[in-house]
Amino acid sequence: MRSFLSSVRVVAAKEFRDCWRNLWLIVGSALFACLSLAVVFGTAAIGGDFSFRPLEAVMTSVVTLGVFLIPLIAVLISYDAFVGEQEHGTLILLLTYPLSRPALLTGKLLGQSAALGVCLLLGFSVLPLLTVLNVLPYDLTRLSLLTAVLIFSGWLLGLVFILISLTISLLAKNKARALGVLLSIWLLSVLFYDLGLLIITIAFEHQITNGFLNICLAVNPASAFRLFNQQLLENSTIPLQTAWLGVYLCLWSAVLFVLDRFILNKRTF
Structure with missing residues (x-):
């Protein structure tokens, strides 16, 4: 057990350093910070009088745009x-070392997910920081809570897409094909899925119940992330349904990790 944890720690540290050398930590943090600032100041300027919009409206916009950016950064x-x-x-050289395949997979997952978590933390923390500096007129406690939930749920969403990326990376024959497949999955999840549901809802009006529509939305991790944050914005506390959406994202990650481990154990390199 100690050898396994030591191997996981070494691999995770290597993956985190690779993300730093490849500038993903800097680029990802800057993108999330720019997203937050663009939403806050962009919505304030829409009316022509530069007045800040209510916090709930601002955070809804951040969540809506974040659902596009978070999975993309995770994939890249x-x-x-x-x-x-x-x-x-x-990879063949790594497998000749006294390093088990589960330890290799776990280390890569921890290192990459830690890098994504740092990007989210540094990027989205710009809003509470500006509030502390009295640049933004929002309640710091409420903003900090919403930002913390956004970071955590965004990390869970990113974790799902990291595991999907690991699955495709294990199955693909080259990097170009892996990236092409993952970008297709990204587009399907964050754009075409909700668009398809909207078309079906309009086409079969009065035949689809709200319960069935909510189930269809929750099936997609990107939509579950959006629902999780939107329901929290509408309530001062975390209702049971919102908590189940968070558990659902965790279940997605667990199932994908088991799948990745099975593929890695069966794969010959």
Whole structure:
């Protein structure tokens, strides 16, 4: 057990350093910070009088745009985790070391997810920081709570897409194909899925219940992330339904991790 944890720690540290050297930590943090600032100041300027909009409206916009950006950053961080090292010949070398395949998978997942978590924390913390400096007129306690939930739920969403990326990286023959497949999955999840549901709802009006529609929305991790944050914005506390959406994102991650471990154990390099 101690050897396993030591191996996981070494691999995770290597993956985190790779994200730093590849500038993903800097680029990701800057993108999330720019997203937050663009929403706050952009919505304030819409009316022509530069007045800040209510906090709930601002955070709803951040969540709506964040659901596009968070999975994309997760995909770009991890799409070449296995196929890239296979192309460079370093994966076979890694497997000759006293390093188990589960430890390799766990280490890569922890290192990449930690890098994504740092990006989210540094990027979205700009709003509470500006509130402390009296630049923004929002309640600091409420904003801090909403930002913390956004960071945590965004990390869970990113974790799901990192695991999806690891799956494709294990199955793809080269990096270009892996990236193409993952970008297609990203577009399907964050754009076309909700668009398709909207078309179906309009086409079959009065035949689809709200309960069935909510289930369809919750099936998609990106939609579950959006619902999780929107329901919190409408309530001062976390209702049971919102908590179940968070558990659902965790279940997505658990199932995908088991799948990745099975594929890695069966795969020959």
